[in-house]
Structures are given as C-alpha cells and as structure tokens.
Amino acid sequence: MxxxxxxxxxxxxxxxxxxxxxxxxxxxxxxxxxxxxxxxxxxxxxxxxxxxxxxxxxxxxxxxxxxxxxxxxxxxxxxxxxxxxxxxxxxxxxxxxxxxxxxxxxxxxxxxxxxxxxxxxxxxxxxxxxxxxxxxxxxxxxxxxxxxxxxxxxxxxxxxxxNGIGQMTKICNQIIVGNTIEAVAEALLLAARAGADPRKVHAALAGGWADSLVFQNHGKRMIERNFEPGGRIELHRKDLNLALAEGYALGVPLPNTATTHALWNACVGAGGIAWDHSAIIKALEAMSGFEIGDEA
Missing domain, CATH: 3.40.50.720 (NAD(P)-binding Rossmann-like Domain)
Known part of the structure; x- marks a missing residue:
C-alpha cells in the first residue's frame, strides 16, 4: 500500500x-x-x-x-x-x-x-x-x-x-457558493426588516427552489449570529479575486461576483477577515442600519 x-x-x-x-x-x-x-x-x-x-x-x-x-x-x-x-x-x-x-x-x-x-x-x-x-x-x-x-x-x-482545470473548476464553485451566500443574506435581511421572523422564513423556504446546502447551513449561521469560521472570509475573498482576474483575462463579465467580493472587502475593513463567510450579512446590515435580530 x-x-x-x-x-x-x-x-x-x-x-x-x-x-x-x-x-x-x-x-x-x-x-x-x-x-x-x-x-x-x-x-x-x-x-x-x-x-x-x-x-x-x-x-x-x-x-x-x-x-x-x-x-x-x-x-x-x-x-x-x-x-x-x-x-x-x-x-x-x-x-x-x-x-x-x-x-x-x-x-x-x-x-x-x-x-x-x-x-x-x-x-x-x-x-x-x-x-x-x-x-x-x-x-x-x-x-x-x-x-x-x-x-x-x-x-x-x-x-x-x-492541470489547472481543477483550479478553474474550484473558482466556478466559489462563484456559485459566494453569490448564493450573498443572496441568502439579502433575503433574510429583507424578511427581518419587513417584520418577519427570519427563523420562520428559513423554515418556510426549506424544500423549495430556494433551498440549498448554502441556504440551510449559512442561513442558520446568519440567524444564530454564529460567525466562527468554517470557511473564512479571508480565503473565499481570495478565491473571488482569482475569479475576477480570470474573468478580466478572458473577457467574461462577472458583475455579481464583483459585488460579493466588495461586500467581503467591507467585512475585512470592519475587522472581519477571520469571520465565517456567512458574515457577509454584516456588511449589508451596516448599509441598511438594521440587524436581523433587531425589532422591525
């Protein structure tokens, strides 16, 4: 062996x-x-x-x-x-x-x-x-x-x-995962700001088209305010930087990826380089002046 x-x-x-x-x-x-x-x-x-x-x-x-x-x-x-x-x-x-x-x-x-x-x-x-x-x-x-x-x-x-195609495939994975985390953060923040209980919204969407491992795991982290790293912002931000560089070199526009990358940059600026990547919601909360645990 x-x-x-x-x-x-x-x-x-x-x-x-x-x-x-x-x-x-x-x-x-x-x-x-x-x-x-x-x-x-x-x-x-x-x-x-x-x-x-x-x-x-x-x-x-x-x-x-x-x-x-x-x-x-x-x-x-x-x-x-x-x-x-x-x-x-x-x-x-x-x-x-x-x-x-x-x-x-x-x-x-x-x-x-x-x-x-x-x-x-x-x-x-x-x-x-x-x-x-x-x-x-x-x-x-x-x-x-x-x-x-x-x-x-x-x-x-x-x-x-x-060689190299494995890494390119991982970049594609990180685009999908990162942009989905950002979308989950937007949705839960909007629901909470409208007066809904984000826990009940999270439960209600399970099993539908919006459901995914990202929605289940990272949505739960956002609601519970658990930002101890499983996947660190530092590393996912690095992966999206690679994605943007490859997109630039190949002439492929990646507008949503650029937005997600910018929001993680904002987290880093707030001292969150080692936060879990689900903490992207904190950048959106700072922009809206509302946290999902606040009273609407």
Whole structure:
C-alpha cells in the first residue's frame, strides 16, 4: 500500500489526512504548527520538513492557504521538490491560481513525477465526514493511481481536465457558493426588516427552489449570529479575486461576483477577515442600519 505524505494540517487538511489514515494508509505529516494529536495517536510519522515528507512518501498531498504558500512548500529550500524521485505524485488540494498551478505542474513533471491539482468543496464538515467534492486537473494515469486515496476524502471525485482545470473548476464553485451566500443574506435581511421572523422564513423556504446546502447551513449561521469560521472570509475573498482576474483575462463579465467580493472587502475593513463567510450579512446590515435580530 502506498505511503502518503500530507503537508498543511489545519481546519481542512487535518481531518482529510485523518480520513486517509482511517483508510489504512501510513501517513508522513508536516505542518508549520502542531500535527494534530489524533494523527499522531493513529501512528502518523511527524516530519521536520516538506523535503522529508517527499523523501518518505509515494504520494504527497498539500492543503495550504494561498498560491505563494504552495510555491514555497514545493520549491523552497527543504521543499517537496528536493525530496522527490521519479514516479511520485504531488496532489495539491489548495485553492490557488490556475496559471501558477500549470507552472508548478510543469516543474514537478520535469523531475519525472506527476502533479494533480485537486481543490475541494464541502467545508470543514465535508472534510471531517469524508464527503468532499474533489475536482481534479491532471493526466488519467496519475488520477487512476490516486483515486482510491481521494475516495477516502471525498464522495464526488472527478477528473475534469488537464492541470489547472481543477483550479478553474474550484473558482466556478466559489462563484456559485459566494453569490448564493450573498443572496441568502439579502433575503433574510429583507424578511427581518419587513417584520418577519427570519427563523420562520428559513423554515418556510426549506424544500423549495430556494433551498440549498448554502441556504440551510449559512442561513442558520446568519440567524444564530454564529460567525466562527468554517470557511473564512479571508480565503473565499481570495478565491473571488482569482475569479475576477480570470474573468478580466478572458473577457467574461462577472458583475455579481464583483459585488460579493466588495461586500467581503467591507467585512475585512470592519475587522472581519477571520469571520465565517456567512458574515457577509454584516456588511449589508451596516448599509441598511438594521440587524436581523433587531425589532422591525
């Protein structure tokens, strides 16, 4: 059975690595902070550097915040690239820029190794449950080899196209999710301002065309004022910035995406960079001078 490396063990990466471990795989783990106790208790080997992970593992997974973070982990001194030998696979679950993804893949390919960009959707709940949607860019042979491991972490694992297309698919996902969160915030705020109980409105719309996982989960967060991060504004705003850059480069207008991005910018200006992305409602509330918990 393949030996697996995992670098980046935060809100998402930690439970993803744990699900690989539960699948029977030996894990070599590395993180700037502490490797989760649950992984260590399950037998994970803690490595001091990304290079050490790559030396010991056959397939190396990364889950990192942003494009420069991935580049640093892969190619800096004591990075993944220094520990690779031909035939290994690098799988990046981070949500980063498609252009840089293709560049990273080319460098890894030059070392005789394969690269799969495999960003995920489903949040911390999906990471814990092993039910993520995983959208992959890479070649078929590498994907087929990695598929049993990816299935430990996700219930919808798809090879969408060549390197970079997985990241582009994730950008599309983030457009849909972000704009839906914004729409839910508008609707609940309007209902509350009109004198309706947002909890009852939320219940009344369940099962209809307006219903969705975003409506259920993020609508509930807005009503309960629970903005502890599952998905941080900082990261979703970054993804929409990537979307707007790709739209500009390709001549594709993204007007609703630009509005959602601007509202998250307003949250950041109010000190909310680490809030959950459902806190977009706070920007709308500030503009209207009304919170959904206020009396109409």
């Amino acid at each position: 393949s030996k697996l490396g995992f670098i980046g063990l935060g809100i998402m990466g930690g439970p993803m690595a744990l699900n690989l471990q539960k699948g029977g795989y030996e894990i070599f783990a590395c993180d700037l902070k502490k490797v989760p106790d649950a992984l260590i208790e399950g037998g994970a080997v803690v490595c001091a550097t990304a290079r050490e992970v790559a030396e010991k593992a056959d397939i190396i997974f990364t889950m990192l915040p942003n494009t420069p973070d991935v580049g640093k982990v892969l190619f800096s001194e004591n990075g993944v690239a220094e520990g690779l030998t031909p035939g290994k696979i690098v799988i990046d679950h981070s949500s980063i820029a498609p252009k840089e993804t293709r560049e990273y893949a080319a460098k890894i390919n030059e070392l005789g190794c394969e690269y799969i960009d495999a960003p995920v959707s489903g949040g911390d709940v999906g990471a814990q449950a092993g039910t993520l949607a995983i959208m992959c860019g890479g070649n078929q042979d590498a994907f087929d080899r990695a598929k049993p491991m990816l299935d430990c972490m996700g219930q919808n694992v798809t090879l969408v196209g060549a």
